[in-house]
Amino acid sequence: MGFSGFCDLKLWKRIWAETTTEINLLAENWKYILGGLICQYIHGLAARGVHYFHRPGPILQDAGFFLLPELGQDKAYVSEFVFTFIFLSFILWTFHPFILKSKKIYTVLIWCRVFACLIACQILRVITFYSTQLPGPNYHCREGSKFATLPRPDNMLEVLLIVPRGVLFGCGDLIFSSHMIFSLVFVRTYYKYGTQRFLKQCAWLTVVIQSLLIIASRKHYTVDVVVAWYTVNLVVFFIDKKLPELPDRSGAAALLLPLSKDSKTKEGISHKLLNGHSGDSAADWRPRSQINGKILEDGNVVHVEDGINGV
Incomplete structure (x- = not known):
């Protein structure tokens, strides 16, 4: 057996050992993972539901809109690209113990904590945007757009079925930004359990850039981003105090x-x-x-x- 074959064998042994470990952890904690996924679906239903109440109107006066140049509808994808980069990078990092030798976390346990933070923030978010519906500043939420309001549903299946178009063209779920919830929870988790200082600094810088891009793209008012910054950080701080700490693997x-x-x-x-x-x-x-x-x-x-x- 050559050197490359030996390395491949060691890699597959490592993946198998890690998979066995995580399966056993999942068997103990599957209720938390399943509950977290179900709550993501419920949050999506709530965001779609508030769209039925949304009524387009004049865009509110906003300091961020005054200070930041408008990117325009043709460049709205830029903020989504940054968010997708943060989202996928974090997911890949949570699964790095399956490949790399330097194992600092358990994937299942990390996601249990992440879901706990996401659920708490999303509950606060749903309560907030159902309390007051603001006219959406996004282009498809403005007067004259066919996506600004949703017609009455014909059946219950139409309400319960979440389609990609509904996610991309939602209106009314403004305060506070869901993109910022995910990004801040992910970055704070990596900041605590990650090991590369440079990557931690880059992660925080990326979230700041994303915040500015969201406002410049007119996807949210500035208040939606500001409220997300202090709400999510406070929620994660208090949940970290309540939950037992994760074990170290080194x-x-x-x-x-x-x-x-x-x-x-x-x-x-x-x-x-x-x-x-x-x-x-x-x-x-x-x-x-x-x-x-x-x-x-x-x-x-x-x-x-x-x-x-x-x-």
């Missing part, structure tokens, strides 16, 4: 998460830790030390406390 504490919380498991891990055993294989299901603090850029961690972690 150093002497590189033990896998427990699949059960019985006393025998706890006693077994205490004995193994005292004897200095550690591992990162799919077959070695032992709880690990819990980390209370973010992962530093150089791979070290701060303030380690012993304990069994959860999501």
Whole structure:
């Protein structure tokens, strides 16, 4: 077997071990993942529902519209491109443990935390945009556009079915920006659990640029973006305080998460830790030390406390 074949074999073994690990974690936490996906659908239904109430009108006076030049309808895709880049980059990063050796996170557990933050922010968002419907500043929401209002639905299926056109041409769900919710939650998550300082700085800069592009594209009022900045950051801050911290996968504490919380498991891990055993294989299901603090850029961690972690 050549060198390349040996490397391929090691890679497939790593992918298989990681897949087995994540499947076991998914078996324990599937309710949180499923609940998060269902809530994304409910949020989409709420955004479509408010479109039925939207009535076009004169665009409100806005400081951002005065300060930032209008990109125009033909360049509206620029902000969507930046958002798509942030969205896909974060998804790829959450799955990097399947490929790379430097494993800092568990994919399932990261997405459980992400969904918790998204759901809390989206609940606040739905309450806000149903409280007051503002005339949409986007081009398809203005007077004279056929997409500005939705006709009464003929049947329930039309209400429950979310089509891509409805997502792209929605109106009325303004305060606060959904694009900013996703972007800020993703960037804050990477800032806490990522390891590359330069990429963290680039991520924050990208979100700032996206904020300006959203306003310049007239997709949201400035207040929609401003409210998103402080609301999402506060929500993520308080949720992080409430949820148990994720385990670290590096150093002497590189033990896998427990699949059960019985006393025998706890006693077994205490004995193994005292004897200095550690591992990162799919077959070695032992709880690990819990980390209370973010992962530093150089791979070290701060303030380690012993304990069994959860999501």
